[in-house]
Amino acid sequence: MATPILQPTAPRRENGRLRRRAWRAAVWAACLAPLGKMAVDGFTAGLGANPIEAVLNRLGFWTITWLAVTLAATPANDLLGWSGLLRVRRLLGLFAFGYGCAHFAFYVAVDKFFDWRTIAADLTKRPFIMVGFGALLVLVPLAITSTAGWIRRLGYRRWKRLHRLVYGAAALAVVHFLWRVKADHRRPLLFAAVFALLLAARAPSWLRAGRARSAPAGGGRQAEGA
Numbered sequence: 001m002a003t004p005i006l007q008p009t010a011p012r013r014e015n016g017r018l019r020r021r022a023w024r025a026a027v028w029a030a031c032l033a034p035l036g037k038m039a040v041d042g043f044t045a046g047l048g049a050n051p052i053e054a055v056l057n058r059l060g061f062w063t064i065t066w067l068a069v070t071l072a073a074t075p076a077n078d079l080l081g082w083s084g085l086l087r088v089r090r091l092l093g094l095f096a097f098g099y100g101c102a103h104f105a106f107y108v109a110v111d112k113f114f115d116w117r118t119i120a121a122d123l124t125k126r127p128f129i130m131v132g133f134g135a136l137l138v139l140v141p142l143a144i145t146s147t148a149g150w151i152r153r154l155g156y157r158r159w160k161r162l163h164r165l166v167y168g169a170a171a172l173a174v175v176h177f178l179w180r181v182k183a184d185h186r187r188p189l190l191f192a193a194v195f196a197l198l199l200a201a202r203a204p205s206w207l208r209a210g211r212a213r214s215a216p217a218g219g220g221r222q223a224e225g226a
Contacts, residue, residue, distance in 0.1 A: 020087065027088045031095040034062045052111050059103035060132075060180070061187070064173045066096035068194050071170065075201035090146050093166070097143040100136045100173075128179035135172035138165050170195045 038058055041047050047054040070092040073085035085092070112119050122129045142163055144150070151159045174195060178188040 023084060024088060024091065027091060031066065031092070034058065034099075052106075055106055056103065056111060059099055059106060060177065063096055063099040063103055064170070064177060064191055066092055066099060067166070067170050067173060068191065068198070070096055071166065071195065071198045074205075075198055078205065079201060094143060094146060097139045100139055104133070104136055128176055131172050131179065132176035135169045135176060138169040138172065142166055142169070167195070167199055 038047075038055060042051065042055075069085065070089055073089040073092070076082045076084075077086045108114060108119060112122075123133055124130070142165060145154065145159065145162060154162065174188055174192045177191065178185060181188055
């Protein structure tokens, strides 16, 4: 009797694994595609008159883009019932951090050519660089603690509270983008609107979770007083 049940479920499990692997491979390809495009443009003079600034701008743009996609994972699941982004949220977050590191490394190595005195002056006197560096620093502990092992060490509740700092990193990244752009502010303002909507989409679930945590404590106090 058990054999007819097990036979059809095994192919379904295998198909599910194949779909998940294909989805992760597609996400890897999508996240690496901008780097490939930059490499091609670099070899074909497609970066314009100022290639250093073009690469910096593109790396910064994709950092904030992958941050937005990462933060869209939970609202997409809660509001639309689509769990695809949720399954790769950690990967997307690490790509956002990776692009942010590449953005800063390119600034240090290519734009400033390891001129540490100038870099130190920028980090202490130029507000848009200070804010951008602050966003990267906020992402560092989130990237480090993105593994299942760190979730066990911290406990899920503390880990979740820590990772809400990603909204702070997103806000700093938008300010960095806005202050860096000299004329056309449409893109940074669009990102600001997107992050505000994503934050608003999460607010009801946070409020419900807060009420759920406080309700037992309140009930307990009432019981003791009675």
